[in-house]
Amino acid sequence: xxxxxxxxxxxxxxxxxxxxxxxxxxxxxxxxxxxxxxxxxxxxxxxxxxxxxxxxxxxxxxxxxxxxxxxxxxxxxxxxxxxxxxxxxxxxxxxxxxxxxxxxxxxxxxxxxxxxxxxxxxxxxxxxxxxxxxxxxxxxxxxxxxxxxxxxxxxxxxxxxxxxxxxxxxxxxxxxxxxxxxxxxxxxxxxxxxxxxxxxxxxxxxxxxxxxxxxxxxxxxxxxxxxxxxxxxxxxxxxxxxxxxxxxxxxxxxxxxxxxxxxxxxxxxxxxxxxxxxxxxxxxxxxxxxxxxxxxxxxxxxxxxxxxxxxxxxxxxxxxxxxxxxxxxxxxxxxxxxxxxxxxxxxxxxxxxxxxxxxxxxxxxxxxxxxxxxxxxxxxxxxxxxxxxxxxxxxxxxxxxxxxxxxxxxxxxxxxxxxxxxxxxxxxxxxxxxxxxxxxxxxxxxxxxxxxxxxxxxxxxxxxxxxxxxxxxxxxxx
Numbered sequence: 247x248x249x250x251x252x253x254x255x256x257x258x259x260x261x262x263x264x265x266x267x268x269x270x271x272x273x274x275x276x277x278x279x280x281x282x283x284x285x286x287x288x289x290x291x292x293x294x295x296x297x298x299x300x301x302x303x304x305x306x307x308x309x310x311x312x313x314x315x316x317x318x319x320x321x322x323x324x325x326x327x328x329x330x331x332x333x334x335x336x337x338x339x340x341x342x343x344x345x346x347x348x349x350x351x352x353x354x355x356x357x358x359x360x361x362x363x364x365x366x367x368x369x370x371x372x373x374x375x376x377x378x379x380x381x382x383x384x385x386x387x388x389x390x391x392x393x394x395x396x397x398x399x400x401x402x403x404x405x406x407x408x409x410x411x412x413x414x415x416x417x418x419x420x421x422x423x424x425x426x427x428x429x430x431x432x433x434x435x436x437x438x439x440x441x442x443x444x445x446x447x448x449x450x451x452x453x454x455x456x457x458x459x460x461x462x463x464x465x466x467x468x469x470x471x472x473x474x475x476x477x478x479x480x481x482x483x484x485x486x487x488x489x490x491x492x493x494x495x496x497x498x499x500x501x502x503x504x505x506x507x508x509x510x511x512x513x514x515x516x517x518x519x520x521x522x523x524x525x526x527x528x529x530x531x532x533x534x535x536x537x538x539x540x541x542x543x544x545x546x547x548x549x550x551x552x553x554x555x556x557x558x559x560x561x562x563x564x565x566x567x568x569x570x571x572x573x574x575x576x577x578x579x580x581x582x583x584x585x586x587x588x589x590x591x592x593x594x595x596x597x598x599x600x601x602x603x604x605x606x607x608x609x610x611x612x613x614x615x616x617x618x619x620x621x622x623x624x625x626x627x628x629x630x631x632x633x634x635x636x637x638x639x640x641x642x643x644x645x646x647x648x649x650x651x652x653x654x655x656x657x658x659x660x661x662x663x664x665x666x667x668x669x670x671x672x673x674x675x676x677x678x679x680x681x682x683x684x685x686x687x688x689x690x691x692x693x694x695x696x697x698x699x700x701x702x703x704x705x706x707x708x709x710x711x712x713x714x715x716x717x718x719x720x721x722x723x724x
Contacts, residue, residue: 263335263342272336279332283323286315289463295321324441337434340427348424354676355417361403361410362680362695370680370695372706374713378690382408382683385690389683392716396708398679408683408690415677420699422670429664436656444651449524451476452532452643456500460648468648470522473500477508478637479529479644481596483620488580488597493529495644521650528645531579531594535641541574541601542637548630565631569608572633576602579641581616589616599638600624675700679709692716 253261262268285302286295292312299315300308319326367373378385386409390400398413447460447468456475460468477496484491492512499507499519509517516525532538536559546552547567555563562573580593581600589602600618604611605627618624619635626632679696694713698705 260342260346263339264346265339266343269336269339269343272332272339276329276332276336279320279323279329282315282320283329286320286323287463288324289322291463292316330438330441333434333438337431340431344424344427351420351424355420359401359412359414359678359680361405361412364682364684364693367680367682367693367695370697372694372696372698372702372709374694374709376692376713376716377686378692378716379688380690381688382685382690385692386683388719389681389692389716392712392719393679393681395712395715396679400681405682407685410683411681413679416674417676419670419674420676422667422672422674425667426664426671427667429660429662429667432660432663433657436653436658436660439653439656440651441653444649444653446650447648448527449474449646449648450528450530450643451646452538453477453479453640455643460646470648471520472506474498474524475500476644478639479642481529483597486620488593493526493644495526495646497524497644521652523649523651525647525649526644527647529595530643530645531596532641532643536577539577539641540639541635542639544632544634544636546632548632552632552634554636565633568631570612570627570629570631571606571609572603573606574601575604575614577638578602578616581618583616596638596642599635601635601638603633675705677705 286298296308296312299311303311315321319328323329390411393400398415400411400413403410445462445468447462449457449460451457451474453476456473458473459470462468475498477498479495481493482491483489494510494512496510497517498505507519511517511524511526513526516523539559541557543555543557544552545555545563545565547565550567553566557563557574559574559577562571564571578589578591578600579595580591580597582590582592584590598618598620600616602614602616604614606612616624617633617635625634676699677696679694682693684691684693694709696705696709
């Protein structure tokens with residue numbers, strides 16, 4: 247009690263942070279709060295999280311619970327001061343625990359092996375003893391050959407009544423746990439750097455538009471430091487269905503007025519520039535699409551070569567090499583025809599884009615028809631000319647997830663270090679072995695003593711195999 251009273255404040259704090267119990271408490275707090283942070287959408291609109299809380303706790307207490315969680319910081323938990331503090335406490339606990347225990351482990355790692363007495367050998371957890379015909383000088387080489395299966399490099403000394411061999415292996419495997427501790431600290435450092443200096447946002451970028459910033463969930467502008475342009479966007483469907491097979495964006499990075507990078511991205515193939523990564527995540531129609539969209543057609547006379555033309559909604563065009571002209575009258579992003587031939591739009595995506603065109607011959611109205619982008623059969627007009635619907639450019643936007651994480655490579659390095667540390671800690675062990683040859687009349691008594699800090703059974707099996715080889719050799723000599 248007197249010794250406890252005489253301890254300084256720093257020593258008491260050191261004892262707390264070097265405690266395994268403290269590590270369990272901190273880890274439990276981090277795990278519990280992370281679960282809450284996973285359930286609640288971080289930096290989302292209040293209505294969204296109130297809806298989540300209403301499902302969990304009911305409609306009545308949901309707004310009150312939201313206000314409480316918001317004041318505590320659960321709506322942006324990974325940037326809150328208390329979560330950062332928990333990570334710092336966890337890191338301090340790992341550092342202090344490691345520093346507190348490392349000197350003792352280091353002594354075990356660097357401690358040189360020395361010969362031991364026969365009585366000491368018999369007290370080891372792994373021990374074997376056999377008798378071999380012959381004196382120590384004649385059986386020494388046989389014993390060493392048999393023990394080679396254990397892959398030890400033995401030190402040999404001459405004793406009064408024989409010889410003694412001893413060796414150790416895997417002494418540095420005791421440091422595997424410290425490599426794991428260090429890897430956790432590296433991962434935490436990378437995560438904190440990512441939270442402090444990185445961001446996660448989105449960008450809905452229409453075809454042809456340029457943006458110098460992304461946006462957070464709270465509509466906060468996140469400057470990129472360069473400009474990004476969506477050159478075009480395209481969706482590929484499964485057969486004739488409306489299920490997207492792949493959606494692809496052609497993006498251009500512009501830096502100081504110059505185009506520096508061009509790349510097409512799909513869901514699992516993002517674009518990264520200056521540490522900022524753009525992931526393909528969604529797509530949709532621009533609200534004012536009809537006023538900005540450009541129809542792209544290949545038109546030509548019957549059997550003749552087609553010409554590419556670009557038109558806007560309401561424009562009139564002439565089919566080269568013929569007297570047929572057309573005027574764009576209507577557009578549907580997803581056209582459906584009922585059994586009576588009435589057209590309707592069934593979706594707000596470009597699932598089945600179609601354009602209605604009135605056709606004229608020498609200025610006189612002839613007929614109207616829907617030209618469908620995904621149905622080439624509609625491109626051929628009844629009297630021969632061809633109108634291929636290639637695209638309606640500028641009416642779609644590509645939905646990009648934008649992420650900057652300067653700590654990600656530190657996290658990757660930490661994960662590699664953790665894999666190495668765990669492999670060393672779990673699959674390698676520190677093994678020591680002593681073999682004493684003692685002369686007794688016409689025989690030599692072989693005494694084996696060994697230790698292993700883990701996986702002792704496997705080490706015992708190796709020693710048993712060596713003894714079996716020795717016995718077999720002895721029987722062969724008889």
